[in-house]
Amino acid sequence: MSELWDLTAAEIVAGIRGRELTASDLVAALLDRAAEVExxxxxWATLDAQGAAAEARVRDDRVAEGVIGPLQGxxxxxxxxxxxxxxxxxxxxxxFRDRVAERDAExxxxxxxxxxxxxxxxxxxQFAHGDPAPTRNPWNAERTPGGSSSGSAAAVAAxxxxxxxxxxxxxxxxxxxxxxxxVGFKPSFNWVDRxxxxxxxxxxxxxxxxxxxxxxxALVFGAVSGTSLDLDADGPxxxxxxxxxxxxxxxxxxxxxxxxxxxxxxxxxxxxxxxRSLPVDLDVLLAVHxxxxxSEVSAVHAEALAADPASYGPVIRLTIETGQLIxxxxxxxxxxxxxxxxxxxxxxxxxxxxxxxxxxxxxxPPRRSTGDRAFQAPWTLVGAPSITLPTGLTEDGLPIGxxxxxxxxxxxxxxxxAAWSARKLGLIAAPxxxxxxxxxxxEPEPLPEEPEAVGAGELPTSEPVxxxxxxxxxxxxxxxxxxxxxxxxxAEEPVxxxxxxxxxxxxxxxxxxxxxTAVEPFHTESPAGGAIESRSDVPKPGTDLADAAGEADxxxxxxxxxxxxxxxxx
Amino acid sequence: xxxxxRLTPTEIRRILQRRAAEAFGPMRANELFDLVGxxxxxxxxxxxxxLSLTGEAPDLSGVDAPEGSRPS
Numbered sequence: 149m150s151e152l153w154d155l156t157a158a159e160i161v162a163g164i165r166g167r168e169l170t171a172s173d174l175v176a177a178l179l180d181r182a183a184e185v186e187x188x189x190x191x192w193a194t195l196d197a198q199g200a201a202a203e204a205r206v207r208d209d210r211v212a213e214g215v216i217g218p219l220q221g222x223x224x225x226x227x228x229x230x231x232x233x234x235x236x237x238x239x240x241x242x243x244f245r246d247r248v249a250e251r252d253a254e255x256x257x258x259x260x261x262x263x264x265x266x267x268x269x270x271x272x273x274q275f276a277h278g279d280p281a282p283t284r285n286p287w288n289a290e291r292t293p294g295g296s297s298s299g300s301a302a303a304v305a306a307x308x309x310x311x312x313x314x315x316x317x318x319x320x321x322x323x324x325x326x327x328x329x330x331v332g333f334k335p336s337f338n339w340v341d342r343x344x345x346x347x348x349x350x351x352x353x354x355x356x357x358x359x360x361x362x363x364x365x366a367l368v369f370g371a372v373s374g375t376s377l378d379l380d381a382d383g384p385x386x387x388x389x390x391x392x393x394x395x396x397x398x399x400x401x402x403x404x405x406x407x408x409x410x411x412x413x414x415x416x417x418x419x420x421x422x423x424r425s426l427p428v429d430l431d432v433l434l435a436v437h438x439x440x441x442x443s444e445v446s447a448v449h450a451e452a453l454a455a456d457p458a459s460y461g462p463v464i465r466l467t468i469e470t471g472q473l474i475x476x477x478x479x480x481x482x483x484x485x486x487x488x489x490x491x492x493x494x495x496x497x498x499x500x501x502x503x504x505x506x507x508x509x510x511x512x513p514p515r516r517s518t519g520d521r522a523f524q525a526p527w528t529l530v531g532a533p534s535i536t537l538p539t540g541l542t543e544d545g546l547p548i549g550x551x552x553x554x555x556x557x558x559x560x561x562x563x564x565x566a567a568w569s570a571r572k573l574g575l576i577a578a579p580x581x582x583x584x585x586x587x588x589x590x591e592p593e594p595l596p597e598e599p600e601a602v603g604a605g606e607l608p609t610s611e612p613v614x615x616x617x618x619x620x621x622x623x624x625x626x627x628x629x630x631x632x633x634x635x636x637x638x639a640e641e642p643v644x645x646x647x648x649x650x651x652x653x654x655x656x657x658x659x660x661x662x663x664x665t666a667v668e669p670f671h672t673e674s675p676a677g678g679a680i681e682s683r684s685d686v687p688k689p690g691t692d693l694a695d696a697a698g699e700a701d702x703x704x705x706x707x708x709x710x711x712x713x714x715x716x717x718x
Numbered sequence: 719x720x721x722x723x724r725l726t727p728t729e730i731r732r733i734l735q736r737r738a739a740e741a742f743g744p745m746r747a748n749e750l751f752d753l754v755g756x757x758x759x760x761x762x763x764x765x766x767x768x769l770s771l772t773g774e775a776p777d778l779s780g781v782d783a784p785e786g787s788r789p790s
Contacts, residue, residue, distance in 0.1 A: 351777075351778065429763075429767075431763060432763050432764070432767050434760075435759070435760035435761075435763040435764055436760075436764065438756070438757065438760045439757070439760050439761065439764060442757065466749075466750060466753050467753070469738070469741070469742055469746070469750055470738075470750055470753045470754055470757050472741060473734050473737050473738055473741070473754065473757070474757065474761070475719050475721070477720075477721040478719075478721060478761050478764055478765070480776050481721060481764050481765070481767075481769065482764050483776035483777050483778065484769055484773065484774045484775065484776050484777070485764065485767055485769065485774070486776075486777040487774040487775065487776070487777035488769070488773070488774045490777065
């Protein structure tokens, strides 16, 4: 059996069913793993070691009684805008540090009912918008993990937890999943009640899931929604897929080349992949999303911002203020167009299994940004299910995601298509995390006799302990809220664009070779006989939080309105 | 600001920038300049998009709908 912390959710449930492992041992192994890698990743806002251990004991007792739920003993990380009873919901907003939830959000309650264990709360950008979280990308500490569900994606990629929950209002599940090289699934709108989830924009907020395999997101989706799924039986024999050229034209060359290679390999595997344009103008679609989102974010936050402007991050503050300038007639016309767009996309998806496009226009950019939402927001606008698969790596060793989109309500069909595609394409391995070299241990000098003191390791821990990154972050001086552009990542980061298009390579195309180094086999979705690569380089030692905060406040380049791209974040 | 496809982006921007200065002061309006520019572009596209008088009603997106039953 693999290391316990390396097990997928499906493997955990199988192990617990077979009485081969206990939830208590599993939680202990994941906490050990977190103690090792969390200082490099900073994924957790609150790691509830004691609560998770206690919940694991309860789960083990239930197994002894013969009660085994569909997620029995599976530890889960919860984005820190979602309430977990007894833990604070900080949402990246300092005044909420002591805002302890009295009850579980609906999604959390359903996870527990299915037998899951809540390991803790994962870092989010402030209120799930665009101000970067402290989290680092496990593939490269200088790159963003994406946002807003930064900690959820990074915790799964770093194998501190097999499953995590996030939210998406524009691209906040799929984009961080793609940047961190994991599977991210945003089901159809309203698939689960959002009670207990802090809103960002009511009509756009979706709860989403992170895991390392399609089977795992399907497992948790089925358990929470009550949907019966059989990925093999529901899977298409010869999927019909439409490749969307609008997004290829806007993608950076390594991403575009990789997606074209993915399309070729899917064709070779038996799929019909036809190139066809969206039935709507993408720029109008993105304009509608921006106007609705900015208006709703303003309606949620304007009064709180007026009362406490210093506590708001610069990016969300820009959106709240600009959203208040949008006239009602424009908002209502945007909502009329939204319905028209959703119907047109429904019709385009009728008779096919899904759209194929890159998950993001670029690999993970530097940490001052959370990335470009333009490739994920269209499906959030219309409430259609979308999923990202980690199908390749750039020459620099950054993950590239391939996105599949299904028809509204067609979640099971989309998951079946994703499972089929993952089997044919293979998924990249999880990253190695480079840990700091241990300090040489000096001979201790004899200490003078003094009264017994309480050491750090002996502190009472009945209360949930904020994770290392959280306490570190809280000690940082508050940065002035200098203006930062809430603009397309492509406009902000010209240095990230390659000067010349990269030639497709084995690595950038996602084709694995046995010559690739640092192999850490991914579990269940490797194509038969195909070695699955891991990156050959490893993250640099992390930049500290002060650097990240400083980067976040740097002025940015002017926009490219002619491209009609939306702002970053969320 | 009137909803009118004949409004140019320049006119929309001037109106929004003036409203920003009135609401948040001239200094802050200047800081909002880039995002107001992007929003201007979005509003111009929305104004220009054709919809018939009897066409789609606003999509209120199922906020109050039972879970799993988003209206289409």
